[in-house]
Amino acid sequence: MRDEATGTKGKLRFEGVEKAFPTKDGEYKALAPISLDVEERQFVALIGPSGSGKSTVLRLVAGLEERTAGEITMDGDAIFGPGPDRGMVFQDHALLPWMTVKENVLFALDCNPDGRDKEEREKAASEYLDLVHLSRFADQKPSQLSGGMKQRVGLARAFALDPRVLLMDEPFGALDALTRGVMQTELLGIWEEAAKTVLLVTHDVDEALLLADRIIVLSQGPQARIKADMNVPFERPRDQDEILSSKEYPELHRELLALLREEIAV
């Protein structure tokens, strides 16, 4: 809401971004210089083999890692360190187990009150839990929830700060296929409503095709680079069955798999 005044909402630009990690055997160059423009409200899937540095890209945007070279900007401002303008959904949901479901969402708001008093924050937390259909479980501990429900709390927590960019690191990777499908549909609904820029890291071709506007394929590291940049032509709002039965789907699926297969050295 805050960002509507400025008219921009999460336009990301990577210019010659590199990332190297120090290791015992010297530097490991995870990313080759990467340049990329992500339009505002675009849903981008980063796909690639494990070790392609797709999570690293995400963590650089989140500010959890520092780039070694280059520049990442959001709406023209360089990114330094984490901030509530970028919401992160962690792979292992990363809920705080000593807090209830509602407290987990409320914690995000407590850290960033933005002028809201306790009562308003409580109300906002309840609204976001409602958004992910978990109001009934507000007072339970995360350990009492199923994997899919936990990740929905993770989504609610990330959405609660109304970030300009949503960063998702294989959010449904740990879920069974059935739950994953339900979660994908749910995310689709929430996202089409909120229309935020999303970077989604995944290794699931179907997930990328179903959710994203654009798929970036990263090559195998070290010095991972952008191997392909593909637009996903399906119209929104999307329907999983329609997409799966469309005539473009098998072709895109095949193309993506072929690109990935080239990168997997067995």
Next chain:
Amino acid sequence: MTTSTKTETTRSGGAKAANSRTKSSGRPIHPAVLFAVLLAAFLAVWEAAVRVGLTSSLMPPPSLVFTELVAALSNPFYIASANDAGIGIQLGTSLLRVLIGFGLAMVVALPLGVFLGTSPNLSKAVDPFVQVLRPVSPLAWLPIGLALLRDSQQTAIFVIFISAIWPMLLNTIAATNSVPKTYLEVARTLKASRWTTMRRIIIPAALPNILTGLRVSMGVAWLVIIAAEMLIGGRGIGYFIWNQWNNLDIANIIVAILLVGLVGIMLDRAFALLERRFAYEG
């Protein structure tokens, strides 16, 4: 037809299992019954050994110990003179010393442990001090306490302080040091302040292990107070036991041992409850 056969098989299988259990270990005996039997047997052997003169003449029979126990518990809180006081007063005095020493140790060890646990380099620098001092019997500190404080009461508390501080310090360092990285990253992405991160992430994440450290410390402190009081004198259950030895009153020593054990269990249970209260399923 098929269904009934199936049921039959299951039933006979169940019966077989039950049968084999009966054969191998007999009817299970409730642990409480077993305990009562063992206790009765032990007391009977003890009583008999004393009666027929198998033991030293100082050794009282359990019946005498029981009489003394009843006597001690019937008037536990009397105070006749400095050393002559009820068993409740003696235990209470020791407990108070332990709680003061333990409390002081907490005041030092918990903030220090959290601070060291969140600064890995400093914690490595401090480690040699801890490693050298930790294995030393707290009683070795007693003369230093006397020299520093010139007061036997305060020295007893000082010894408890020293004995209680290590487990809680080490556990607090380890607990804060091993807070899962993801939780800290959550705090970072939410831009939580240092204070909020400490109060709402690091401390609740570390609390179960910190409480385990406190529980161990309390156990050590309750062990050490007896020895410390034997050396220092005055009121307290440790000196009471020493005093009874000087009176050759073994029955009252055994009474004291029983009660020290019971207080120890209660202290341990109290911390176990706290641990359970603040445990979480990651």
